[in-house]
Amino acid sequence: MKIFVVIISMLFVGVNSSFSQSNLKSVKATYSPIEALGPEEGIKRGDPSDIIKVGSLYYVWYWKVGENVRWATWYATSPDGFTWTEKGEALPPGKEGSWDDEGCFTPGILIANDKYYLFYSGVNNPYKTKDLEKSKTRIGIAFSNSPDGPWVKLSTNPILIPSTDKTKFDSHRIDDASIIVRDGKYWLYYKGRQWGKSPRETKMGVAIANRPEGPYIKYKNNPVVKGGHEVLVWPQGKGVATMIGKEGTEDVRKSIMYAKDGLNFKKTHNFTNKNVPWAPGAFRPEAFTNSKKGKLIEWGIQRVKKDGIEYLERFDLKEVNKTKQ
Numbered sequence: 001m002k003i004f005v006v007i008i009s010m011l012f013v014g015v016n017s018s019f020s021q022s023n024l025k026s027v028k029a030t031y032s033p034i035e036a037l038g039p040e041e042g043i044k045r046g047d048p049s050d051i052i053k054v055g056s057l058y059y060v061w062y063w064k065v066g067e068n069v070r071w072a073t074w075y076a077t078s079p080d081g082f083t084w085t086e087k088g089e090a091l092p093p094g095k096e097g098s099w100d101d102e103g104c105f106t107p108g109i110l111i112a113n114d115k116y117y118l119f120y121s122g123v124n125n126p127y128k129t130k131d132l133e134k135s136k137t138r139i140g141i142a143f144s145n146s147p148d149g150p151w152v153k154l155s156t157n158p159i160l161i162p163s164t165d166k167t168k169f170d171s172h173r174i175d176d177a178s179i180i181v182r183d184g185k186y187w188l189y190y191k192g193r194q195w196g197k198s199p200r201e202t203k204m205g206v207a208i209a210n211r212p213e214g215p216y217i218k219y220k221n222n223p224v225v226k227g228g229h230e231v232l233v234w235p236q237g238k239g240v241a242t243m244i245g246k247e248g249t250e251d252v253r254k255s256i257m258y259a260k261d262g263l264n265f266k267k268t269h270n271f272t273n274k275n276v277p278w279a280p281g282a283f284r285p286e287a288f289t290n291s292k293k294g295k296l297i298e299w300g301i302q303r304v305k306k307d308g309i310e311y312l313e314r315f316d317l318k319e320v321n322k323t324k325q
Helices: none
Strands: 004-011 024-032 043-046 052-054 057-066 069-078 085-091 103-112 115-123 138-144 173-182 185-193 203-209 233-236 239-244 255-259 266-271 299-306 309-320
Touching (some): 085 115, 103 185, 173 233
Parallel strands (some): 043 309, 069 103, 138 173
Antiparallel strands (some): 004 024, 103 115, 173 185, 233 239, 239 255
16 A cells, blocks of 8 residues: 655644744654545546544545536445445535536535534536636535435525625635534634635635524634635634645645634644645544544545546544653
8 A cells, every 4th residue: 555654743732832933743644545435537536525423434525526427425434434435426416507506516514403414515507617707606505314315405505605895805716614613603614715816825714603504604804814725624622723735825835723713823733745635624523512622633535636537545644753741
Protein backbone atom coordinates (compact mmCIF):
# COMPACT_ATOMS: atom_id res chain seq x y z
CA MET A 1 0.00 0.00 0.00
CA LYS A 2 1.45 3.34 -1.02
CA ILE A 3 1.54 5.81 1.82
CA PHE A 4 2.33 9.49 1.52
CA VAL A 5 3.48 11.45 4.54
CA VAL A 6 2.72 15.04 5.39
CA ILE A 7 4.28 16.81 8.34
CA ILE A 8 2.24 19.55 9.91
CA SER A 9 3.68 22.00 12.44
CA MET A 10 1.15 22.74 15.15
CA LEU A 11 0.49 24.83 18.23
CA PHE A 12 -1.24 23.58 21.34
CA VAL A 13 -4.52 25.41 21.68
CA GLY A 14 -5.48 26.06 25.27
CA VAL A 15 -7.48 28.56 27.22
CA ASN A 16 -4.42 30.53 28.35
CA SER A 17 -1.93 29.54 25.66
CA SER A 18 -0.53 32.07 23.21
CA PHE A 19 0.09 31.45 19.54
CA SER A 20 3.87 31.59 19.84
CA GLN A 21 6.67 29.80 18.05
CA SER A 22 7.63 28.10 21.34
CA ASN A 23 4.37 26.10 21.27
CA LEU A 24 4.93 24.57 17.85
CA LYS A 25 4.37 20.82 17.60
CA SER A 26 4.16 18.39 14.71
CA VAL A 27 1.58 15.95 13.48
CA LYS A 28 2.09 13.32 10.81
CA ALA A 29 -0.60 12.58 8.23
CA THR A 30 -0.59 9.38 6.22
CA TYR A 31 -2.69 8.72 3.14
CA SER A 32 -3.95 5.26 2.19
CA PRO A 33 -6.39 3.65 -0.28
CA ILE A 34 -9.92 2.72 0.73
CA GLU A 35 -12.00 -0.07 -0.73
CA ALA A 36 -14.89 0.66 -3.15
CA LEU A 37 -14.28 4.42 -3.41
CA GLY A 38 -10.91 4.40 -5.14
CA PRO A 39 -9.97 4.90 -8.82
CA GLU A 40 -12.61 3.74 -11.28
CA GLU A 41 -12.42 4.29 -15.03
CA GLY A 42 -15.15 6.61 -16.30
CA ILE A 43 -16.31 7.58 -12.80
CA LYS A 44 -15.45 10.59 -10.64
CA ARG A 45 -16.04 10.89 -6.90
CA GLY A 46 -15.20 13.92 -4.80
CA ASP A 47 -15.77 16.34 -1.92
CA PRO A 48 -16.70 13.90 0.87
CA SER A 49 -18.84 15.08 3.75
CA ASP A 50 -17.73 14.87 7.32
CA ILE A 51 -18.13 11.35 8.67
CA ILE A 52 -20.62 10.16 11.28
CA LYS A 53 -20.96 6.86 13.13
CA VAL A 54 -24.40 5.29 13.57
CA GLY A 55 -24.40 2.04 15.51
CA SER A 56 -21.46 0.00 14.24
CA LEU A 57 -21.14 1.76 10.89
CA TYR A 58 -19.44 4.90 9.64
CA TYR A 59 -21.28 6.93 7.00
CA VAL A 60 -19.91 9.33 4.38
CA TRP A 61 -21.60 11.24 1.55
CA TYR A 62 -19.90 12.57 -1.61
CA TRP A 63 -20.66 13.53 -5.17
CA LYS A 64 -20.40 11.03 -8.00
CA VAL A 65 -20.64 11.55 -11.75
CA GLY A 66 -19.71 9.63 -14.89
CA GLU A 67 -21.02 7.79 -17.90
CA ASN A 68 -24.73 7.14 -17.29
CA VAL A 69 -24.31 8.56 -13.75
CA ARG A 70 -25.85 11.97 -13.07
CA TRP A 71 -24.06 14.51 -10.87
CA ALA A 72 -25.61 13.63 -7.54
CA THR A 73 -24.86 12.94 -3.88
CA TRP A 74 -24.08 9.30 -3.12
CA TYR A 75 -23.16 7.57 0.14
CA ALA A 76 -21.17 4.67 1.54
CA THR A 77 -20.81 2.83 4.85
CA SER A 78 -17.90 1.15 6.59
CA PRO A 79 -17.25 -0.82 9.79
CA ASP A 80 -13.68 0.47 10.13
CA GLY A 81 -13.12 3.51 7.90
CA PHE A 82 -11.02 1.51 5.41
CA THR A 83 -13.38 -1.01 3.84
CA TRP A 84 -16.36 0.85 2.39
CA THR A 85 -19.51 -0.31 0.66
CA GLU A 86 -21.12 2.09 -1.80
CA LYS A 87 -24.84 2.05 -1.03
CA GLY A 88 -26.21 4.17 -3.87
CA GLU A 89 -27.54 7.58 -4.74
CA ALA A 90 -28.82 9.54 -1.74
CA LEU A 91 -29.82 12.87 -3.24
CA PRO A 92 -30.60 13.41 -6.94
CA PRO A 93 -30.64 16.71 -8.81
CA GLY A 94 -33.92 18.61 -8.74
CA LYS A 95 -36.65 18.66 -11.34
CA GLU A 96 -35.96 20.38 -14.65
CA GLY A 97 -36.05 24.13 -14.25
CA SER A 98 -35.28 24.10 -10.52
CA TRP A 99 -32.30 25.82 -8.86
CA ASP A 100 -30.52 22.43 -8.41
CA ASP A 101 -31.52 20.62 -11.63
CA GLU A 102 -27.96 20.06 -12.88
CA GLY A 103 -26.27 18.75 -9.77
CA CYS A 104 -26.22 18.18 -6.00
CA PHE A 105 -22.69 18.10 -4.56
CA THR A 106 -20.32 19.00 -1.67
CA PRO A 107 -22.59 17.46 1.00
CA GLY A 108 -22.43 18.16 4.73
CA ILE A 109 -24.14 16.20 7.52
CA LEU A 110 -25.86 17.20 10.76
CA ILE A 111 -27.59 15.05 13.41
CA ALA A 112 -30.18 16.92 15.48
CA ASN A 113 -33.54 16.23 17.13
CA ASP A 114 -33.36 12.52 16.23
CA LYS A 115 -33.14 13.42 12.55
CA TYR A 116 -30.42 13.58 9.92
CA TYR A 117 -29.91 16.72 7.87
CA LEU A 118 -27.98 16.52 4.61
CA PHE A 119 -26.74 19.90 3.43
CA TYR A 120 -25.77 20.15 -0.22
CA SER A 121 -24.73 22.59 -2.92
CA GLY A 122 -26.98 22.91 -5.92
CA VAL A 123 -26.55 24.35 -9.39
CA ASN A 124 -28.97 24.90 -12.24
CA ASN A 125 -28.42 24.13 -15.91
CA PRO A 126 -26.18 25.32 -17.50
CA TYR A 127 -23.64 25.43 -14.67
CA LYS A 128 -20.49 25.51 -16.81
CA THR A 129 -20.95 28.87 -18.46
CA LYS A 130 -19.15 32.23 -18.55
CA ASP A 131 -22.42 33.85 -17.50
CA LEU A 132 -21.79 34.46 -13.78
CA GLU A 133 -25.48 34.85 -13.01
CA LYS A 134 -26.24 31.37 -14.39
CA SER A 135 -23.27 29.74 -12.65
CA LYS A 136 -24.20 30.71 -9.11
CA THR A 137 -24.18 28.03 -6.39
CA ARG A 138 -26.52 27.83 -3.41
CA ILE A 139 -27.00 25.62 -0.35
CA GLY A 140 -30.04 23.47 0.36
CA ILE A 141 -31.05 20.91 3.01
CA ALA A 142 -32.72 17.49 2.89
CA PHE A 143 -33.80 15.57 6.01
CA SER A 144 -34.48 11.96 6.94
CA ASN A 145 -35.27 9.79 9.95
CA SER A 146 -32.45 7.46 8.92
CA PRO A 147 -28.92 7.96 7.55
CA ASP A 148 -29.97 5.57 4.78
CA GLY A 149 -32.80 7.86 3.70
CA PRO A 150 -35.15 8.43 2.05
CA TRP A 151 -34.29 12.13 1.98
CA VAL A 152 -36.81 14.93 1.60
CA LYS A 153 -35.66 18.33 0.38
CA LEU A 154 -36.95 21.31 2.36
CA SER A 155 -39.60 23.39 0.65
CA THR A 156 -37.69 26.48 1.85
CA ASN A 157 -34.61 25.59 -0.23
CA PRO A 158 -32.22 27.10 -0.99
CA ILE A 159 -31.52 28.09 2.61
CA LEU A 160 -28.36 30.09 1.87
CA ILE A 161 -27.82 32.14 -1.29
CA PRO A 162 -25.16 34.49 -2.71
CA SER A 163 -25.18 38.09 -1.56
CA THR A 164 -26.84 40.61 -3.87
CA ASP A 165 -24.01 43.05 -3.09
CA LYS A 166 -21.29 42.23 -5.62
CA THR A 167 -18.60 43.65 -3.31
CA LYS A 168 -19.27 40.88 -0.77
CA PHE A 169 -17.02 37.81 -0.57
CA ASP A 170 -19.95 35.47 -1.32
CA SER A 171 -21.73 37.33 -4.13
CA HIS A 172 -21.11 34.68 -6.80
CA ARG A 173 -20.85 31.26 -5.19
CA ILE A 174 -21.80 29.92 -1.79
CA ASP A 175 -21.37 26.22 -0.99
CA ASP A 176 -19.47 23.44 0.84
CA ALA A 177 -21.27 23.42 4.20
CA SER A 178 -19.62 22.05 7.36
CA ILE A 179 -21.91 22.17 10.39
CA ILE A 180 -21.39 22.00 14.15
CA VAL A 181 -23.60 22.54 17.21
CA ARG A 182 -22.30 25.30 19.45
CA ASP A 183 -24.02 26.84 22.49
CA GLY A 184 -27.34 25.37 21.43
CA LYS A 185 -27.19 26.89 17.96
CA TYR A 186 -26.33 25.51 14.53
CA TRP A 187 -23.18 26.96 13.01
CA LEU A 188 -22.91 26.49 9.26
CA TYR A 189 -19.45 27.29 7.92
CA TYR A 190 -19.29 27.71 4.15
CA LYS A 191 -17.06 28.98 1.37
CA GLY A 192 -17.86 32.01 -0.72
CA ARG A 193 -16.51 33.49 -3.91
CA GLN A 194 -16.93 37.12 -4.86
CA TRP A 195 -18.42 38.18 -8.18
CA GLY A 196 -15.73 38.00 -10.87
CA LYS A 197 -13.04 36.51 -8.60
CA SER A 198 -11.12 33.28 -9.20
CA PRO A 199 -11.45 30.03 -7.18
CA ARG A 200 -8.07 30.83 -5.58
CA GLU A 201 -9.68 33.83 -3.93
CA THR A 202 -12.32 31.78 -2.11
CA LYS A 203 -12.89 32.70 1.55
CA MET A 204 -14.77 31.16 4.48
CA GLY A 205 -17.82 32.53 6.24
CA VAL A 206 -20.35 31.36 8.82
CA ALA A 207 -24.13 31.54 9.20
CA ILE A 208 -25.96 30.67 12.42
CA ALA A 209 -29.47 29.35 13.10
CA ASN A 210 -31.62 28.45 16.11
CA ARG A 211 -33.09 25.45 14.28
CA PRO A 212 -31.48 22.85 11.98
CA GLU A 213 -33.76 23.96 9.13
CA GLY A 214 -32.86 27.63 9.58
CA PRO A 215 -33.22 30.44 8.88
CA TYR A 216 -29.43 30.80 8.79
CA ILE A 217 -28.21 34.34 9.40
CA LYS A 218 -24.82 35.27 7.98
CA TYR A 219 -22.30 36.68 10.46
CA LYS A 220 -22.07 40.43 9.85
CA ASN A 221 -18.26 40.46 9.83
CA ASN A 222 -17.79 37.64 7.30
CA PRO A 223 -15.48 36.31 6.01
CA VAL A 224 -13.96 34.71 9.12
CA VAL A 225 -10.97 33.27 7.19
CA LYS A 226 -9.39 34.78 4.07
CA GLY A 227 -8.98 31.39 2.45
CA GLY A 228 -10.46 27.90 2.45
CA HIS A 229 -11.58 26.56 -0.90
CA GLU A 230 -12.81 23.47 0.96
CA VAL A 231 -14.49 23.77 4.35
CA LEU A 232 -13.73 21.47 7.28
CA VAL A 233 -14.43 22.62 10.84
CA TRP A 234 -14.68 20.80 14.17
CA PRO A 235 -15.15 21.67 17.87
CA GLN A 236 -11.81 21.79 19.68
CA GLY A 237 -11.90 22.47 23.39
CA LYS A 238 -14.13 25.47 23.93
CA GLY A 239 -13.52 26.76 20.42
CA VAL A 240 -13.57 25.81 16.75
CA ALA A 241 -10.74 24.60 14.54
CA THR A 242 -10.56 24.56 10.74
CA MET A 243 -8.22 23.08 8.15
CA ILE A 244 -7.27 25.42 5.30
CA GLY A 245 -5.99 24.02 2.01
CA LYS A 246 -3.91 25.52 -0.77
CA GLU A 247 -6.13 28.53 -1.45
CA GLY A 248 -5.95 31.75 0.50
CA THR A 249 -3.55 34.46 1.53
CA GLU A 250 -0.02 33.43 2.40
CA ASP A 251 -0.65 33.78 6.14
CA VAL A 252 -3.56 31.31 6.21
CA ARG A 253 -3.16 28.73 3.45
CA LYS A 254 -1.86 25.22 4.18
CA SER A 255 -2.71 25.55 7.85
CA ILE A 256 -4.98 24.69 10.74
CA MET A 257 -6.58 27.65 12.46
CA TYR A 258 -8.46 28.07 15.74
CA ALA A 259 -11.02 30.49 17.18
CA LYS A 260 -12.13 30.30 20.79
CA ASP A 261 -15.27 32.25 19.85
CA GLY A 262 -15.75 30.41 16.54
CA LEU A 263 -15.26 33.68 14.66
CA ASN A 264 -11.82 35.20 15.10
CA PHE A 265 -9.47 32.56 13.70
CA LYS A 266 -5.71 32.50 14.19
CA LYS A 267 -3.23 30.09 12.73
CA THR A 268 -2.17 27.24 15.01
CA HIS A 269 -0.67 24.71 12.57
CA ASN A 270 1.45 24.96 9.43
CA PHE A 271 1.76 22.23 6.82
CA THR A 272 5.44 21.87 6.07
CA ASN A 273 5.09 20.44 2.55
CA LYS A 274 2.70 20.70 -0.38
CA ASN A 275 0.58 17.58 0.28
CA VAL A 276 -2.34 19.21 2.09
CA PRO A 277 -5.56 17.14 2.33
CA TRP A 278 -7.77 18.22 -0.57
CA ALA A 279 -11.51 18.74 -0.10
CA PRO A 280 -11.42 16.65 3.11
CA GLY A 281 -14.17 15.42 5.39
CA ALA A 282 -13.34 14.13 8.87
CA PHE A 283 -14.74 11.98 11.64
CA ARG A 284 -15.73 14.54 14.29
CA PRO A 285 -17.19 12.66 17.30
CA GLU A 286 -17.98 15.87 19.23
CA ALA A 287 -19.41 17.86 16.32
CA PHE A 288 -23.02 17.84 17.53
CA THR A 289 -22.58 17.30 21.29
CA ASN A 290 -21.72 20.83 22.47
CA SER A 291 -19.47 19.08 25.00
CA LYS A 292 -16.52 21.52 24.79
CA LYS A 293 -14.27 18.44 24.77
CA GLY A 294 -13.45 18.15 21.08
CA LYS A 295 -9.88 17.33 20.07
CA LEU A 296 -7.74 17.54 16.96
CA ILE A 297 -9.28 15.32 14.27
CA GLU A 298 -7.62 11.91 13.84
CA TRP A 299 -8.81 10.72 10.44
CA GLY A 300 -10.99 11.44 7.47
CA ILE A 301 -11.38 11.09 3.70
CA GLN A 302 -10.02 13.35 0.99
CA ARG A 303 -10.47 13.86 -2.74
CA VAL A 304 -7.70 12.81 -5.13
CA LYS A 305 -7.18 13.69 -8.79
CA LYS A 306 -4.62 11.62 -10.67
CA ASP A 307 -4.22 10.76 -14.35
CA GLY A 308 -7.61 12.26 -15.12
CA ILE A 309 -9.43 10.11 -12.57
CA GLU A 310 -10.97 11.55 -9.40
CA TYR A 311 -11.52 9.33 -6.38
CA LEU A 312 -11.44 9.18 -2.57
CA GLU A 313 -8.80 8.02 -0.12
CA ARG A 314 -8.25 8.09 3.63
CA PHE A 315 -5.98 10.35 5.67
CA ASP A 316 -4.85 9.78 9.27
CA LEU A 317 -3.35 12.40 11.59
CA LYS A 318 -1.02 11.52 14.45
CA GLU A 319 0.86 13.82 16.78
CA VAL A 320 4.61 13.21 17.06
CA ASN A 321 6.88 14.22 19.93
CA LYS A 322 3.79 15.00 21.94
CA THR A 323 4.53 16.65 25.28
CA LYS A 324 2.46 16.71 28.41
CA GLN A 325 -0.16 19.43 28.35
